[in-house]
Structures are given as C-alpha cells and as structure tokens.
Amino acid sequence: MIIKAVKFRKDGFYSQPFVFGGEEGADKFDPNIRYRGSLQNYLIDTGTEVILVDTGLPAGTPEEAPDENSILYTGKDICTYMEALANLGYKPEQVTKILLTHKHSDHSGELKSFPNAQIFVNEEELSAAELQGIPNIVPVKFTNGAYYNFPESQKIAEGIYFIKAKGHTNGNSIIIVESDGLFYMLHGDITYVDEALYENKLSVVFDDIAAARETMDRVREFVRSHPTVYCGTHTPQGYENLEAKRVMDLDNPVPTVLAEVDFSDSKATGIYVCSICGYVYDPEEHEGTAFEELPDDWKCPRCKQPKEKFNKA
Ligand SMILES: [Fe+2]
Structure with missing residues (x-):
C-alpha cells in the first residue's frame, strides 16, 4: 500500500479567524496570524488498484491575488490537478x-475525467450542484456499522474505510x-x-456546526487512541505528515511555521x-456590475458564503 500526495497549489495562507472562529466567532482571533496553505489531494496505490481521495480543482480555475484583507488564499498553481497526477506516473484510465x-x-473538480472509476460519496452529498451530471456515482450508505469510535462506516477495500464525518458539509466523510x-x-x-x-x-x-463539533470530538478521540497520520488537503502539514509518517500527538504539537506573504503582485482584473x-464572479457576466458594488449581504450563488470569502483574481 502506497499513499501519495497529489500537489497542485502552494504558498497559500489561512488567517486565524477563518480557521479558528467557527464556534467562538472570527472576531476573537488575530487576522494577522496566517497559517501556511497549499492544496493537495491523495492517491492510494494498493498494488492492485489505484484509488483517489478527491480530484482537485477543475482545470482553468483562476489563480487568486490576495491582499492584506484576504482571510484566506488557496495559493499559486503548481500545475493542474491532472498534470500533478501525470507527474506521479499515473494515467486517468488506471x-x-x-x-x-x-x-x-x-x-x-475533475470527477468527470476518470472513465473507469466508480465514485463513492456519502448519499447526503448527492444533491450538490458540483455532482450533477457526473456518471458512475456509488452512493455510500455506511452499511458496515462502527469503525472504532466512529458510528458509521463502509469498507471500500482491504484496509480502506469510508467514514461518516458530517459537519463541514452534510455529506462530509x-x-x-x-x-x-x-x-x-x-x-x-x-x-x-x-x-x-x-x-x-x-x-x-460548515453546513452543520453541531455535527462539525461532534466530528471534531470523534477525530480527536480517535487520534488520541490510535497512531494516526493526519493528512489534510489545505496545508503543507498534510503531505509533511504523510511523507515523514509522522504520528499526530495532540499534546506535543509540531511547531507552527507561519506563512510569509507577499502582496506585491496583486492584479486587478x-x-x-x-x-x-471556486465560483468565479466576472462582471462581464453580471451586466458590468463590479464586485465591489455588490451589496454587503450578497452571497456566493453556489456556496452561500459572504463576500469576504472572495479574492481578486
Ligand atoms: Fe471544503
């Protein structure tokens, strides 16, 4: 069994209010503290099968150009997701x-690009706009019961488990x-x-903050009682943990390295x-209305997040 990170953005950042503020409120935290950001997903090579965990951003998603007010920045392109996969030596057909x-x-982002893959997703996620028109979806119903302290799971292959982890989205896993x-x-x-x-x-x-709290509690309990390599998708810590096989120890945090941020090349398109x-707001498609002119309570038409979550491209 080999697990690899499929890396496609680097040198991003996440401000402390954004990553800590869900329950206590963003105003309790320091916007000048910015944690390092990146984007990567994961690939599992079992020796007989190639299994992806997520499929990146769609090709053509514009890069953002953050400024001092940006609360997050997903980073610069390393390459597209599909190029990152090719660079690891894998073909979509595999x-x-x-x-x-x-x-x-x-x-x-690239779910549509894998002709021979079955796509496993929590059935509660099926109504999402991002999943419409995607073939070969297998709704996961979590028929295998508990996996340690997680009440609902499904075995996907030998040693690979799909676990219900509602909160960030309703169908999160x-x-x-x-x-x-x-x-x-x-x-x-x-x-x-x-x-x-x-x-x-x-x-x-989050779609459901009470569920997100329950999931967080379960994850922390699991990590405390099992040697866990914690692999996230938005931070270099995700692939650093993977590549070092570093076991998460909640009582001995890996020292924080803060993001170094250069705002000098902000463009104004x-x-x-x-x-x-990833929704793109182009004034040309909105009768010339500049983003800045939209009302303060305007929300992303796709994910309903407020204006402050948008960055210039
Ligand atoms: Fe997300």
Whole structure:
C-alpha cells in the first residue's frame, strides 16, 4: 500500500479567524496570524488498484491575488490537478475508485475525467450542484456499522474505510487507510490547518456546526487512541505528515511555521473567485456590475458564503 500526495497549489495562507472562529466567532482571533496553505489531494496505490481521495480543482480555475484583507488564499498553481497526477506516473484510465470526501470544487473538480472509476460519496452529498451530471456515482450508505469510535462506516477495500464525518458539509466523510500499523486519516476539511486540531477549534465553514463539533470530538478521540497520520488537503502539514509518517500527538504539537506573504503582485482584473467553492464572479457576466458594488449581504450563488470569502483574481 502506497499513499501519495497529489500537489497542485502552494504558498497559500489561512488567517486565524477563518480557521479558528467557527464556534467562538472570527472576531476573537488575530487576522494577522496566517497559517501556511497549499492544496493537495491523495492517491492510494494498493498494488492492485489505484484509488483517489478527491480530484482537485477543475482545470482553468483562476489563480487568486490576495491582499492584506484576504482571510484566506488557496495559493499559486503548481500545475493542474491532472498534470500533478501525470507527474506521479499515473494515467486517468488506471483509476478504479474515487473516494470523495465532500462536494466542494477544490475536492470534486475533475470527477468527470476518470472513465473507469466508480465514485463513492456519502448519499447526503448527492444533491450538490458540483455532482450533477457526473456518471458512475456509488452512493455510500455506511452499511458496515462502527469503525472504532466512529458510528458509521463502509469498507471500500482491504484496509480502506469510508467514514461518516458530517459537519463541514452534510455529506462530509473521512477515509482511513490502515498500513504498517498506522492509521492514515485522509480528510476533507475537518480542519484546514493542523493547529486547529491541536487547539480544538472549528473553522467558519460548515453546513452543520453541531455535527462539525461532534466530528471534531470523534477525530480527536480517535487520534488520541490510535497512531494516526493526519493528512489534510489545505496545508503543507498534510503531505509533511504523510511523507515523514509522522504520528499526530495532540499534546506535543509540531511547531507552527507561519506563512510569509507577499502582496506585491496583486492584479486587478475585476474578476473575483470564491475561495471556498471556486465560483468565479466576472462582471462581464453580471451586466458590468463590479464586485465591489455588490451589496454587503450578497452571497456566493453556489456556496452561500459572504463576500469576504472572495479574492481578486
Ligand atoms: Fe471544503
């Protein structure tokens, strides 16, 4: 069993209010503290099958150009998701299963690009706009019962489990891969950065905050009682943990390295991108209305997040 990170954006950041403020309120935290950001998903090569956990951003998603007010920045392109996969030596036709942690477009972006893959996703996620028109979806019904302290799970292959982890989205799931005595937890935004898991804080993005809290409690309990390699998709800590086989120890946090941010090359195309779901606001498609002119209570038409979650492109 080999697990690899499929890396496609680097040098991003997540502000402390964004990654910690879900329960206590963003105003309790320091916007000048910015944690490192990146985007990567994961690939599992079992020796007989190639299984993806999520499928990146869609090709063509514009890069953002953050400024001092940006509360998050997903980072610069390394390459497209599909190029990242090719660089690891895999062809789309080899992929037989895709395990989708959740609907957001930075996880579901290239679902359409794998002709031989069955796409496993929590059935509660099926109504999402991002999943319409995608063939070969297998709704996961969690028929295998509990996986340790998680009440609902489904075995996907030997040593690979799909686990219900509602909260960030209603159909959110975690993948756990058992290998060499370790539990690799490949998750979709349980936290954006590992500091949030250490500090026991929820991000400001959730469909169901009570469920997100319950999931966080279960993840922390699991991590405390099993040697877990915690692999996130929005922080370099995700692939650093994977590549070092570093077991998450909640009592001995890996020291934080803060993001170094350069705002000097901000462009002004008039286009804005939702950092949460990737929706592109182009004034040309809105009768010339500049993003800045939209009312303060305007929300992303796709994911309903407020204006402040958008960055200039
Ligand atoms: Fe997400």
